Amino acid sequence: MKKDDYYPIIFKRKSIRNYDLNPLDNNILKEISEEFDNLIPLYSNINTEIKIISTEDVKQRFMKKAPHYLAVFSDTSEGYLTNVGFMLQQMDLFFSSNGIGSCWQGIPIPKAEILNGSNLKFIILMAFGKPLDPLYRDSMNEFKRNPIEKISKVTGADNLLEAAKLAPSATNSQPWFFTGNDSAINVYSIKPNFLKAMVVNKYIPIDVGISIYHLKVAAEHFGKTTEIIFDKDEKKDSPKGYTYYATLKFSME
Ligand SMILES: Cc1cc2nc3c(=O)[nH]c(=O)nc-3n(C[C@H](O)[C@H](O)[C@H](O)COP(=O)(O)O)c2cc1C
Known part of the structure; x- marks a missing residue:
C-alpha cells in the first residue's frame, strides 16, 4: 500500500x-x-x-x-x-x-x-x-463547505486554507476558525449555538484536530516544514467567543 x-x-x-x-x-x-x-x-x-x-x-x-x-x-x-x-x-x-x-x-x-x-x-x-459507492468526488462542487472568508482572517495563505476548509467534521459542522499569515496560522474553534452544542460539543476538538492535519499536509505539499505549538500569548489574545487550540509555524525547507 x-x-x-x-x-x-x-x-x-x-x-x-x-x-x-x-x-x-x-x-x-x-x-x-x-x-x-x-x-x-x-x-x-x-x-x-x-x-x-x-x-x-x-x-x-x-x-x-x-x-x-x-x-x-x-x-x-x-x-x-x-x-x-x-x-x-x-x-x-x-x-x-x-x-x-x-x-x-x-x-x-x-x-x-x-x-x-x-x-x-x-x-x-x-x-x-471495499466501497460500493464511488470512492472520490467527481468535482469540487460536491463539497458542502463554508467559504474561506467565513472561517478565516488569515492573510496570504489561501492555498493552505483550501485544504483545511475541506476537512470532514461531525454533522459537517466545520467548527474551525483561523487567523495569522503564511508563516504562522492560529487555530480556534467557534462556539456552536445551544442546540447544536448538545450534539457536536464532544466532536469539536476532534474536528479541529482533523483540520490541523489538513493544514500540515498542505504546508508540506508546498515545501514548508511545520512546527505545531501551543502559544500561551495567542491563547490570551484569542478573538472573543473562540477557543484557541494551536499555532502552526511554517518555514521553507
Ligand atoms: C468526528 C466525526 C464523527 C462523525 N460521525 C458520523 C456518524 O456517526 N455517522 C455518519 O454517517 N457520518 C459521520 N461523520 C461523517 C461526517 O458526516 C462527514 O465527514 C461530513 O458530513 C462531511 O462529509 P465528507 O466526509 O463526505 O466530506 C463523522 C465525521 C466526524 C469528523
Whole structure:
C-alpha cells in the first residue's frame, strides 16, 4: 500500500457509508495495522491505541454496517480529542489513497468486550472497507463547505486554507476558525449555538484536530516544514467567543 503526498486526496475524498460486507484480505488488514505505527501524534505524550474490529463487535445504532472498523482509545491528557482527530485523519487519507472507503463514526459504539479490552478510554470509530459507492468526488462542487472568508482572517495563505476548509467534521459542522499569515496560522474553534452544542460539543476538538492535519499536509505539499505549538500569548489574545487550540509555524525547507 502506498503512502505519498495526501494533498490531492484532500480535494476528492469523501465519507463512504456503503460497503461490500465481505472482509478485506488478511494481508491488506495487516498492512493497515502496520500503518498505525507510522501515525504522527499532535502531542507525543498522549498514549493511544488503535484496534481493527469487525461488524459483529459494533453496536451500529442505526448506522449502516461496515466490514471493519478502527476503534480508537486514548488516555485523557490535555488535548486528547484533538490528538485523536489529528492522528485518525491520517488513516482516513491513507484509506482513500489506497482505494479503501472510510467514514468517521461518532454514533456507533463497540460492544462491551471491546471496551473492556483496553485500559484507555474509548474515543471513536472509523468504518472502512471495499466501497460500493464511488470512492472520490467527481468535482469540487460536491463539497458542502463554508467559504474561506467565513472561517478565516488569515492573510496570504489561501492555498493552505483550501485544504483545511475541506476537512470532514461531525454533522459537517466545520467548527474551525483561523487567523495569522503564511508563516504562522492560529487555530480556534467557534462556539456552536445551544442546540447544536448538545450534539457536536464532544466532536469539536476532534474536528479541529482533523483540520490541523489538513493544514500540515498542505504546508508540506508546498515545501514548508511545520512546527505545531501551543502559544500561551495567542491563547490570551484569542478573538472573543473562540477557543484557541494551536499555532502552526511554517518555514521553507
Ligand atoms: C468526528 C466525526 C464523527 C462523525 N460521525 C458520523 C456518524 O456517526 N455517522 C455518519 O454517517 N457520518 C459521520 N461523520 C461523517 C461526517 O458526516 C462527514 O465527514 C461530513 O458530513 C462531511 O462529509 P465528507 O466526509 O463526505 O466530506 C463523522 C465525521 C466526524 C469528523
